[in-house]
Amino acid sequence: MPSEENPFIPGKPASATPEFEEPQCPQGPLGSKPDQSGPRPTTPTGADSADGQTEQAQQGEYHTTAQGGRLPDTNHSLKAGARGPVLLQDHHLREKITHFDHERIPERVVHARGAAAHGTFVSYGTASTVTKAGFLQPEAETEVFTRFSTVVGSRGSPDVARDTRGFATKFYTSEGVFDLVGNNFPVFFIQDAMKFPDIVHAAKPHPDREIPQAQSAHDTFWDFVSLHTEATHHTMWQMSDRAIPRSLRMMEGFGVNTFRLENAAGETSLVKFHWKPENGVHSLLWEEAQLTNGFDPDFHRRDLADAIEAGAYPRWELGLQVMPDSEDETFEGIDLLDPTKLIPEELAPVTSVGMLTLDRNPENYFAETEQVAFHPGHLVPGIDVTNDPLLQGRLFSYLDTQMTRLGGPNFSELPINRPRCPVNDMFRDGMHQTAVHQGVAPYKPNSLDGGNPFSSKGEHALIDVPQPVAESVKERRASASFDDHFSQARLFWLSLTGIERQHLAEAFIFELGKCYEETIRQREVKNLAAIDRGLCETVAEGLGLDVPQTTEQPAADVTASPALSQISGRWPVAGRKVGLVASANTPIEQITVVRKAVGDVGMVPLLIAPRGGRLGEGNTAVAVERTYSTMRSVEFDAVVLAGGIETSTAIDVLISEAWRHLKPIATCDDAEHLLEEPGIGLDDPGIFCGGGPEEVTKQLIAALAEHRTWARAEM
Numbered sequence: 001m002p003s004e005e006n007p008f009i010p011g012k013p014a015s016a017t018p019e020f021e022e023p024q025c026p027q028g029p030l031g032s033k034p035d036q037s038g039p040r041p042t043t044p045t046g047a048d049s050a051d052g053q054t055e056q057a058q059q060g061e062y063h064t065t066a067q068g069g070r071l072p073d074t075n076h077s078l079k080a081g082a083r084g085p086v087l088l089q090d091h092h093l094r095e096k097i098t099h100f101d102h103e104r105i106p107e108r109v110v111h112a113r114g115a116a117a118h119g120t121f122v123s124y125g126t127a128s129t130v131t132k133a134g135f136l137q138p139e140a141e142t143e144v145f146t147r148f149s150t151v152v153g154s155r156g157s158p159d160v161a162r163d164t165r166g167f168a169t170k171f172y173t174s175e176g177v178f179d180l181v182g183n184n185f186p187v188f189f190i191q192d193a194m195k196f197p198d199i200v201h202a203a204k205p206h207p208d209r210e211i212p213q214a215q216s217a218h219d220t221f222w223d224f225v226s227l228h229t230e231a232t233h234h235t236m237w238q239m240s241d242r243a244i245p246r247s248l249r250m251m252e253g254f255g256v257n258t259f260r261l262e263n264a265a266g267e268t269s270l271v272k273f274h275w276k277p278e279n280g281v282h283s284l285l286w287e288e289a290q291l292t293n294g295f296d297p298d299f300h301r302r303d304l305a306d307a308i309e310a311g312a313y314p315r316w317e318l319g320l321q322v323m324p325d326s327e328d329e330t331f332e333g334i335d336l337l338d339p340t341k342l343i344p345e346e347l348a349p350v351t352s353v354g355m356l357t358l359d360r361n362p363e364n365y366f367a368e369t370e371q372v373a374f375h376p377g378h379l380v381p382g383i384d385v386t387n388d389p390l391l392q393g394r395l396f397s398y399l400d401t402q403m404t405r406l407g408g409p410n411f412s413e414l415p416i417n418r419p420r421c422p423v424n425d426m427f428r429d430g431m432h433q434t435a436v437h438q439g440v441a442p443y444k445p446n447s448l449d450g451g452n453p454f455s456s457k458g459e460h461a462l463i464d465v466p467q468p469v470a471e472s473v474k475e476r477r478a479s480a481s482f483d484d485h486f487s488q489a490r491l492f493w494l495s496l497t498g499i500e501r502q503h504l505a506e507a508f509i510f511e512l513g514k515c516y517e518e519t520i521r522q523r524e525v526k527n528l529a530a531i532d533r534g535l536c537e538t539v540a541e542g543l544g545l546d547v548p549q550t551t552e553q554p555a556a557d558v559t560a561s562p563a564l565s566q567i568s569g570r571w572p573v574a575g576r577k578v579g580l581v582a583s584a585n586t587p588i589e590q591i592t593v594v595r596k597a598v599g600d601v602g603m604v605p606l607l608i609a610p611r612g613g614r615l616g617e618g619n620t621a622v623a624v625e626r627t628y629s630t631m632r633s634v635e636f637d638a639v640v641l642a643g644g645i646e647t648s649t650a651i652d653v654l655i656s657e658a659w660r661h662l663k664p665i666a667t668c669d670d671a672e673h674l675l676e677e678p679g680i681g682l683d684d685p686g687i688f689c690g691g692g693p694e695e696v697t698k699q700l701i702a703a704l705a706e707h708r709t710w711a712r713a714e715m
């Protein structure tokens, strides 16, 4: 109430007197006036605080309107009599239908199909010599959210399309959000962002019939890449096994573009980011991928979620290739600003700097996986961009597209995008503003809000490395060092093993074989001659084309990079799936022994039987997870056939596909007879017969560590 001491003065300026000069040191805002208060802090669903996840979820047991009024009936609209017309006054009906009508948001223009998980990144501290980024200092632990995606398909497209995969990680660091927005290939189709709409228009379904979905096997894609030869290296990766990963957990990730790092002493270096999966890099076979897309279009997202649920947490080491920040931004003759080039690990080894573990599945797909917004310009102190013209365009594109996709400029306030450090950006208002800002002076300089917010002086401030810009003229032109489009395509080819090369050539034959225009096939085959004569001849023969007469010769001085091959070594088998076929005639001990051996190494046994229900009696009975009609070989990495199974078409198909797809197969007891009909030899590589159930299962697990029985591919 106004009084003599505190008279009512309309427009009383502030709760404290502002300083005469612009304030120079950080201090709190002057504060709200006594008559002011924002809304009581309430979660989107009416709870008092947003401390926990349950407060963000729906509240209470009763069905309510969006305003919290309890509803007695949601099954009948309000009508003029049971058979009469619906009344306009039925607010519940209109609110329910209206909200439903607006449930969809635009899908991403690229990378629309995705799956994601939460996790933690633990720094080894080994990067502190090259960057001052806080999350890469010793023992730093940072929460992360990683989204994997395909590029071309729409949101409902199948998971195992032949495509590049996105691998985007949001680090919620104490210095702000850092997004590492990479792919599972180290190179890109184009050298300049200006071409991005072109490559995407070419790869997307044809604009007339909108087919094919999520595929590059069509005319417009091959028309573009055969004419635009800077795409050649990426196209080689796209035709390789890397484009059909066995699992999102078994993919490498690459930042692709070169970044500039700065350490505490102000020294800079040029760096490429790598993710190395603990489970190794493994792929599907093409026939397997095609079957999988029909049998389980959600194969990759199911695999990721199942593995996390089973406790087989996927892990990747973050690695850095560190190159000197030289004036020409080139390393060993390779232009670091050209995103169609990689740096072979044999020339610049990858140093491990930390471990990413994904250990939590999202609670709600839309709120998290769909609404997350990555941006290669979300940087932290110690990490800066380079002049790579692709990266420069990306810096514009993501924010721009997210404005439309997420409906306005405030999407960084969505729970999944919120930084985990103080934000005082002076941005105000706009669609879907959820912050309740205080003060009157979202501008600088000001004295009315105490000069807040203050610019950081040095520590924890974002950096713009004062990189000299060469004397130049304004022009639309690429550096001459970007002209070589073939030698690294050849490098990739030479780095692959025989079976990988065979798969790659077969992929070209398949994809070009799907093009209607022979000119396009001929043009691409001519390009292949500049990569490798043998590859060109194999593909031409497969397509029934003449080998082109060309003066273009493959580069002579290319050295292979064995690190690019994915067939070598032995890898953890955790999270792999083993199909165990049994029947009511199988002794229950056999089932128990195999399941235990499989489970002991973190793999998932799935019991298959002719019918559903349980096998065995009483306490030892085991639930049947797949029946003959719900299973298909592509779901399993290996198959164990228990005793007591009768021959059937379903089992023949299972075994012959598993054999053709180079999967280990083990038999117990009399199950050897099942191999006769599909014509499989007991001595074939990767076939384990004749021992007890535990012994053959262990042999099968040991074989699985090499991913597939590669020796069988030679047969």
Ligand code: HEM
Pocket: 107, 108, 109, 110, 111, 114, 147, 148, 149, 165, 166, 167, 168, 181, 182, 183, 188, 192, 193, 194, 196, 255, 256, 257, 339, 372, 373, 374, 390, 393, 394, 397, 398, 401, 402, 405
């Ligand atoms: C090095 C090359 C590139 C890589 C590694 C890359 C990677 C990615 C990834 C991983 C995503 C999915 C992010 C998510 O999960 O939400 C994405 C989305 C996207 N990318 Fe790129 N991209 C590259 C080049 C470009 C270029 C050159 C442009 C445009 C000039 C571009 C525009 C977009 C757009 C518009 C989205 C959708 C973003 C959204 O709606 O949230 N990308 N990119």
